[in-house]
Amino acid sequence: MTDEPTFAPEGSARAAATLVAERVAAHLGDRLIGQETAHGELTLIVARESLRPLARLLRDDPDLRFLRLVDICGVDCLAMGREPRFAVVYHLHSLKLNAWVRVRVPIEEDDAVVPSLVDEWTGADWCEREVYDLFGIRFEGHPNLTRILTPDDWEGHPLLKDYPFEPEEVEYSFNVHRVNAGRVVQRPD
Amino acid sequence: MSRQSDFEQQMAVDDERRPVGPETAGEQTMVLNMGPQHPSTHGVLRLVLELDGEVVLKCTPVIGYLHTGIEKTYESKTYHAGVTLTDRMDYLAPLSNNLGFALAVEKLLEIEVPPRATVARVILAELTRIGSHLVWLATQALDLGAMSVFLYCFREREMILDIFESCSGQRLMTSYIRPGGLKQALPDDFEPRVREFIRIFPSRLEEYEALLTDNFMWHERTVGIGKLKLEDALALGVSGPCLRASGLGWDIRKANPYCGYEQYDFDVPVRDEGDVYARYLVRVAEMRESLKIVQQAIDWLPLGPTMTSDRKVAFPPRSELATSMEALIHHFKLATEGYRVPAGETYTCIESPRGEIGYYVVADGSSKPYRVHVRAPSFANLQAISKIAEGGLVADLVAIIGSLDPILGEVDR
Numbered sequence: 001m002t003d004e005p006t007f008a009p010e011g012s013a014r015a016a017a018t019l020v021a022e023r024v025a026a027h028l029g030d031r032l033i034g035q036e037t038a039h040g041e042l043t044l045i046v047a048r049e050s051l052r053p054l055a056r057l058l059r060d061d062p063d064l065r066f067l068r069l070v071d072i073c074g075v076d077c078l079a080m081g082r083e084p085r086f087a088v089v090y091h092l093h094s095l096k097l098n099a100w101v102r103v104r105v106p107i108e109e110d111d112a113v114v115p116s117l118v119d120e121w122t123g124a125d126w127c128e129r130e131v132y133d134l135f136g137i138r139f140e141g142h143p144n145l146t147r148i149l150t151p152d153d154w155e156g157h158p159l160l161k162d163y164p165f166e167p168e169e170v171e172y173s174f175n176v177h178r179v180n181a182g183r184v185v186q187r188p189d
Numbered sequence: 190m191s192r193q194s195d196f197e198q199q200m201a202v203d204d205e206r207r208p209v210g211p212e213t214a215g216e217q218t219m220v221l222n223m224g225p226q227h228p229s230t231h232g233v234l235r236l237v238l239e240l241d242g243e244v245v246l247k248c249t250p251v252i253g254y255l256h257t258g259i260e261k262t263y264e265s266k267t268y269h270a271g272v273t274l275t276d277r278m279d280y281l282a283p284l285s286n287n288l289g290f291a292l293a294v295e296k297l298l299e300i301e302v303p304p305r306a307t308v309a310r311v312i313l314a315e316l317t318r319i320g321s322h323l324v325w326l327a328t329q330a331l332d333l334g335a336m337s338v339f340l341y342c343f344r345e346r347e348m349i350l351d352i353f354e355s356c357s358g359q360r361l362m363t364s365y366i367r368p369g370g371l372k373q374a375l376p377d378d379f380e381p382r383v384r385e386f387i388r389i390f391p392s393r394l395e396e397y398e399a400l401l402t403d404n405f406m407w408h409e410r411t412v413g414i415g416k417l418k419l420e421d422a423l424a425l426g427v428s429g430p431c432l433r434a435s436g437l438g439w440d441i442r443k444a445n446p447y448c449g450y451e452q453y454d455f456d457v458p459v460r461d462e463g464d465v466y467a468r469y470l471v472r473v474a475e476m477r478e479s480l481k482i483v484q485q486a487i488d489w490l491p492l493g494p495t496m497t498s499d500r501k502v503a504f505p506p507r508s509e510l511a512t513s514m515e516a517l518i519h520h521f522k523l524a525t526e527g528y529r530v531p532a533g534e535t536y537t538c539i540e541s542p543r544g545e546i547g548y549y550v551v552a553d554g555s556s557k558p559y560r561v562h563v564r565a566p567s568f569a570n571l572q573a574i575s576k577i578a579e580g581g582l583v584a585d586l587v588a589i590i591g592s593l594d595p596i597l598g599e600v601d602r
Binding site: 038039041043067068069070071073075076079080089091093095098100102121122123125126127134147148149150151158159163165 | 252253256258260261262264265296297421423424425426427428437439444445533534535536538545547549551553559560562564568569572601602
């Protein structure tokens with residue numbers, strides 16, 4: 001039922017990447033926007049419309065069998081100057097190929113919606129809630145898209161690049177005047 | 190008189206009724222909050238339970254009580270300073286976390302780590318695994334009432350913490366394994382201390398097993414409780430001892446070895462029952478295997494430097510600062526700006542005591558990471574709780590939480 005993990009030696013990570021790339025290119029064709037390989041890791045870039053088909057292919061293809069969804073995270077590319085602003089990054093793991101693959105889905109800032117993968121992998125539930133909580137990216141089809149890490153009444157999405165590190169600037173001797181400009185000091189009587 | 194017989198009648202009715210399962214939901218259920226402050230939730234875990242008497246009909250975990258914005262903080266600190274953040278996530282296996290981050294950054298930097306540091310990392314990682322499993326065993330036993338085991342496990346853990354303290358000055362948040370190697374050279378008493386630990390630990394492990402493994406009360410509380418099926422485990426992304434107790438012998442140290450794990454001779458314990466008892470047996474056996482690795486590694490520990498010689502990454506030795514201008518400049522730049530990591534991204538994972546811990550590091554060529562996302566094993570493992578706790582008793586829930594071994598620091602980050 002579940003494939004026995006094959007603890008394959010070093011070289012086959014490259015073979016696994018080649019197999020995945022070929023299979024995906026064969027099935028998706030030009031729906032695969034891009035592909036990168038660096039540090040021995042394969043990244044597939046697809047638009048969000050092709051995310052579910054790609055996920056199903058990777059999971060169900062008998063030679064690929066990416067049964068484990070390792071993680072989903074978001075990246076805010078604002079400070080990198082990359083367009084579009086967001087990328088939702090999925091990491092999948094195949095025991096059969098003994099390899100990981102990364103799927104990146106670029107998302108526009110003003111249309112930050114991605115199809116949910118909860119039906120494909122149950123573990124996507126909390127991962128997608130985390131991305132929603134920290135970035136504000138919505139997942140269509142998620143049964144319970146609520147904040148998970150921050151309190152329920154939190155405002156804002158903390159991991160955005162324009163979300164400040166500190167709620168207010170720390171006062172040092174060199175910026176004391178700037179920090180205190182306009183602040184009313186109440187002295188105890 | 191009549192009140193007593195009414196009570197007896199009611200008790201008799203309840204005994205026959207014994208509801209188990211969602212078909213009785215809504216009849217007379219109670220919503221109870223377990224946590225976030227609770228001695229048995231292994232951290233600030235809040236479970237919203239819908240109970241029918243003692244039976245858990247629905248268990249909804251609510252997390253985020255330990256969220257400290259670590260991933261955001263990474264973006265404001267250099268890579269060197271970021272090592273300190275890694276300790277604080279999975280706070281019971283800090284050296285394991287350090288190692289994951291160090292391996293990820295070293296991959297991006299494309300630098301080599303000297304062999305002494307590599308072998309020392311294996312020893313420290315395995316000692317961390319033993320230390321973490323000791324805390325797991327101690328707290329799991331304590332939750333189920335076996336308080337002596339708690340005291341015995343912490344006694345052995347003290348020896349491990351003493352080793353860490355002698356290496357890095359810190360018992361717990363060591364930040365000892367850094368990109369490039371180790372923070373400083375191994376102390377002179379490292380080898381004697383480790384050998385002493387190897388000498389005494391097997392008999393101590395026998396003591397714990399003698400107390401628990403064939404204990405009737407332990408069996409009653411753990412056998413058949415909280416069964417996690419393999420296909421559920423895979424769909425949830427469960428890893429580590431929880432996955433290995435459900436039948437799949439996948440261990441990153443064997444499948445994708447790092448730090449030279451392929452050279453060591455050790456087994457990966459697997460069980461297929463998937464219940465609390467199976468997870469117990471797997472972790473106890475893992476402690477034995479880890480000790481085997483430590484034994485082999487300490488025999489193979491080569492001499493040499495413990496930090497890479499690449500001066501763009503490693504601090505120069507203090508003795509050189511007095512005589513070499515270049516060393517002074519390197520030191521200044523490394524301390525103020527930090528080393529720059531070429532643009533790129535990597536997902537590097539290792540086998541932590543809880544499972545697959547992965548660091549997804551996105552670098553943009555500056556001295557601060559652009560994005561660091563930590564794939565915490567407990568985050569995925571904890572998702573399993575609603576599946577395996579529902580239908581059981583509250584007392585079983587306590588055993589189940591312990592057996593999943595969540596660390597809320599890494600769940601919430």
